[in-house]
Amino acid sequence: MSLLEVKDLKVRVEEREILHGLSLTVNPGEVHAIMGPNGSGKSTLSHVIAGKPGYEVTGGQILFRGEDLLEMEPNERAAKGVFLAFQYPVEIPGVTTWNFLHAALNAQRKARGEDEMSSPAFLKKVREVAKSLNVPQDMLKRGVNVGFSGGEKKRNEILQMALFEPAVCILDEMDSGLDIDALRIAADGVNALRSPERAMVVITHYQRLLNYIVPDYVHVMSKGRVVKSGGKELALELEESGYTQFEDAA
Amino acid sequence: MAAVQETVERVRRIDVDQYRYGFETLIESDKAPKGLSEDTVRFISAKKNEPAWMLEWRLEAYRRWLTMTEPTWARVDYPKIDYQDIYYYAAPKPKKTLSSIDEIDPEILKTYEKLGIPLREVAILEGVEPPPGGEPSANRKIAVDAVFDSVSVATTFQKELKAAGVIFMPISEAIREHPELVRKYLGSVVPTSDNFFATLNSAVFSDGSFVYVPPGVRCPMELSTYFRINERNTGQFERTLIIADKGSYVSYLEGCTAPQRDENQLHAAVVELVALDDAEIKYSTVQNWYPGNSEGKGGIYNFVTKRGDCRGKHSKISWTQVETGSAITWKYPSCILRGDNSSGEFYSIAISNGFQQVDSGTKMLHLGKNTSSRIISKGIAAGKSQNTYRGLVSAHRKATGARNYTACDSLLIGDKCGAHTVPYVEAKNSSATFEHEATTSKISEDVLFYCIQRGLSQEEAVGLVVNGFVKDVLQQLPMEFAVEAQKLISISLEGSVG
Numbered sequence: 091m092s093l094l095e096v097k098d099l100k101v102r103v104e105e106r107e108i109l110h111g112l113s114l115t116v117n118p119g120e121v122h123a124i125m126g127p128n129g130s131g132k133s134t135l136s137h138v139i140a141g142k143p144g145y146e147v148t149g150g151q152i153l154f155r156g157e158d159l160l161e162m163e164p165n166e167r168a169a170k171g172v173f174l175a176f177q178y179p180v181e182i183p184g185v186t187t188w189n190f191l192h193a194a195l196n197a198q199r200k201a202r203g204e205d206e207m208s209s210p211a212f213l214k215k216v217r218e219v220a221k222s223l224n225v226p227q228d229m230l231k232r233g234v235n236v237g238f239s240g241g242e243k244k245r246n247e248i249l250q251m252a253l254f255e256p257a258v259c260i261l262d263e264m265d266s267g268l269d270i271d272a273l274r275i276a277a278d279g280v281n282a283l284r285s286p287e288r289a290m291v292v293i294t295h296y297q298r299l300l301n302y303i304v305p306d307y308v309h310v311m312s313k314g315r316v317v318k319s320g321g322k323e324l325a326l327e328l329e330e331s332g333y334t335q336f337e338d339a340a
Numbered sequence: 341m342a343a344v345q346e347t348v349e350r351v352r353r354i355d356v357d358q359y360r361y362g363f364e365t366l367i368e369s370d371k372a373p374k375g376l377s378e379d380t381v382r383f384i385s386a387k388k389n390e391p392a393w394m395l396e397w398r399l400e401a402y403r404r405w406l407t408m409t410e411p412t413w414a415r416v417d418y419p420k421i422d423y424q425d426i427y428y429y430a431a432p433k434p435k436k437t438l439s440s441i442d443e444i445d446p447e448i449l450k451t452y453e454k455l456g457i458p459l460r461e462v463a464i465l466e467g468v469e470p471p472p473g474g475e476p477s478a479n480r481k482i483a484v485d486a487v488f489d490s491v492s493v494a495t496t497f498q499k500e501l502k503a504a505g506v507i508f509m510p511i512s513e514a515i516r517e518h519p520e521l522v523r524k525y526l527g528s529v530v531p532t533s534d535n536f537f538a539t540l541n542s543a544v545f546s547d548g549s550f551v552y553v554p555p556g557v558r559c560p561m562e563l564s565t566y567f568r569i570n571e572r573n574t575g576q577f578e579r580t581l582i583i584a585d586k587g588s589y590v591s592y593l594e595g596c597t598a599p600q601r602d603e604n605q606l607h608a609a610v611v612e613l614v615a616l617d618d619a620e621i622k623y624s625t626v627q628n629w630y631p632g633n634s635e636g637k638g639g640i641y642n643f644v645t646k647r648g649d650c651r652g653k654h655s656k657i658s659w660t661q662v663e664t665g666s667a668i669t670w671k672y673p674s675c676i677l678r679g680d681n682s683s684g685e686f687y688s689i690a691i692s693n694g695f696q697q698v699d700s701g702t703k704m705l706h707l708g709k710n711t712s713s714r715i716i717s718k719g720i721a722a723g724k725s726q727n728t729y730r731g732l733v734s735a736h737r738k739a740t741g742a743r744n745y746t747a748c749d750s751l752l753i754g755d756k757c758g759a760h761t762v763p764y765v766e767a768k769n770s771s772a773t774f775e776h777e778a779t780t781s782k783i784s785e786d787v788l789f790y791c792i793q794r795g796l797s798q799e800e801a802v803g804l805v806v807n808g809f810v811k812d813v814l815q816q817l818p819m820e821f822a823v824e825a826q827k828l829i830s831i832s833l834e835g836s837v838g
């Protein structure tokens with residue numbers, strides 16, 4: 091069974107159709123890259139998979155391990171293993187990062203019927219994960235993303251992904267705002283999470299990221315549809331010729 | 341850490357949209373005849389075996405009150421109160437004279453147990469995590485004075501406090517046992533003529549707590565009074581007087597609840613604090629009077645006058661309040677910064693949901709030289725509620741070097757509520773430096789979604805974001821209260837979104 095199956099998805103935002111029948115099948119162990127020009131609907135797709143309010147699905151379906159994902163509350167999806175690393179992570183003043191992560195992790199565990207993790211056990215775990223991603227410990231004590239640099243915010247997203255160990259990771263432009271070293275560390279973190287059970291959907295504008303996270307498939311999105319799919323060489327091709335060749339296809 | 345977890349946890353265990361303190365205790369009570377007259381005042385005074393001077397003091401206030409009119413300047417709206425339709429005194433009928441806590445009516449003991457208030461002298465052993473740098477809470481003691489309707493039913497840890505020289509007793513007892521202290525200080529901060537509600541209180545107050553900390557003494561434990569309105573149609577008019585003599589320190593906590601009733605009940609308290617040279621008083625309140633039901637029916641009218649007088653040099657008074665209950669809140673804990681180099685603080689969290697109306701804030705009156713004050717106010721409005729911060733900062737002509745910092749932040753949840761900020765500033769001295777910052781924001785859908793994507797439910801997400809918003813103020817509360825307050829905040833916002 092596929093892990094994630096998007097079938098002929100049609101989505102409207104404020105009376106305007108943004109996705110016009112998009113399909114995508116992701117199997118366990120696979121890494122998919124989605125590329126496409128600004129405004130083509132990449133973030134919209136990721137938001138709809140995660141269950142963000144404000145989007146109206148007018149057609150098609152999304153299955154997660156064969157179950158109807160669109161019927162589930164967003165926190166239920168999270169507990170089942172859907173993780174979205176946001177293009178623009180938000181700030182939550184007054185709530186320390188490790189507090190937030192502990193509350194979130196336990197909410198997920200509880201929803202899955204697992205025991206909650208005690209403070210000491212959690213602290214140990216989060217420290218290990220932070221260390222492996224080169225995230226400074228004091229970032230955990232600060233308010234969630236408050237005053238973080240763009241790169242730090244992105245690293246915090248990867249940290250959460252490593253901590254929650256989700257089944258499907260959707261990474262929306264995780265490379266934007268990262269310097270070369272940070273990019274390599276973040277990509278290493280993502281690669282470390284690659285496993286035969288887990289799948290990744292990596293949204294990016296730049297082929298450079300795909301040198302670090304080598305995808306199994308590359309999809310080109312334009313105007314709310316997938317207009318071309320191929321292997322990792324498709325990304326190189328795009329780098330050469332740009333998106334114009336696909337504009338007509340859409 | 342655990343705090344957030346704790347909040348989330350406890351909220352989960354509690355039914356949505358339930359005021360958990362809304363039960364009623366069935367006991368016999370002794371009431372004054374309904375309505376207000378000189379006779380009512382005499383009745384109360386006689387019940388308390390008061391000396392003649394006290395009765396005179398009350399009668400003078402009562403006569404004064406007859407000439408006054410109810411204030412209308414606050415941003416609150418309520419039907420006219422019929423002052424003749426209220427019982428001004430209700431006391432649980434004692435089975436016999438009490439000589440120890442074990443002889444208290446078991447129904448009342450049970451009530452306080454249900455409320456989580458230890459009337460037996462046990463140290464608080466709850467495993468609350470200390471804040472960074474704070475002392476662990478294990479074995480910390482809290483002395484409690486429990487006020488049930490109009491009378492104090494128990495005061496714990498009397499012996500230990502006595503050994504330290506601290507007087508902590510019901511004010512009705514203090515009037516008889518320490519008349520020299522009461523006469524000297526009662527009404528010296530909030531005069532009998534102060535305002536409509538304070539004057540009413542002066543005439544009919546029935547009980548409350550009295551604290552005196554002698555020179556140089558650091559009170560060995562937190563002092564706490566727990567107010568409970570039980571009787572129907574009964575007003576509660578408690579009076580608290582705290583005096584910190586030279587170089588002393590005391591931290592005092594106050595908590596309040598009432599049963600769920602369809603009619604509105606009046607609560608008009610007066611609290612007076614006096615800090616002499618180098619003394620410090622920390623006064624914390626977690627107010628959770630019944631707020632009324634989801635249609636706006638019932639709830640407590642909370643018209644309270646709280647004022648602290650930094651009478652001595654280098655004295656300090658700090659108010660911290662968490663206001664989650666009451667249908668109407670009209671409350672401005674204030675500081676008179678009379679002594680040179682004295683300082684006042686006001687930390688407030690005011691939450692309104694449903695049809696609640698809150699008009700609260702503070703006054704910082706700078707009279708002495710080099711006085712400083714700090715105001716941190718966090719207002720959270722949800723449902724169809726209205727939440728107003730009203731503050732006055734003034735510097736007297738002689739108050740050279742007066743400093744104030746004010747920050748008022750409001751958070752709106754939903755679009756049917758309102759937040760308002762009404763700051764007044766008067767500087768009659770050119771060397772005064774007053775800073776004021778104010779923000780109003782809506783709880784962000786993006787922030788909520790971010791939390792929910794990580795696995796939290798909508799309500800957990802709101803609780804988390806709001807607790808983050810009020811963190812600066814929560815940190816000012818003694819630890820046991822901080823946990824309680826966090827829990828209350830989440831509960832009072834249940835059902836506010838979505």
Ligand SMILES: Nc1ncnc2c1ncn2[C@@H]1O[C@H](COP(=O)(O)OP(=O)(O)OP(=O)(O)O)[C@@H](O)[C@H]1O
Pocket residue numbers: 103104108126127128129130131132133134135144177
């Ligand atoms: N809430 C909204 N209201 C109106 N239009 C929206 C909203 N959200 C997205 N859109 C529109 O939908 C289209 C797709 O946006 P989306 O953010 O999914 O693009 P994207 O492919 O992620 O672009 P980028 O590469 O710039 O991140 C854009 O035209 C955008 O303006």
Ligand SMILES: [Mg+2]
Pocket residue numbers: 132133134177262
């Ligand atoms: Mg995008």
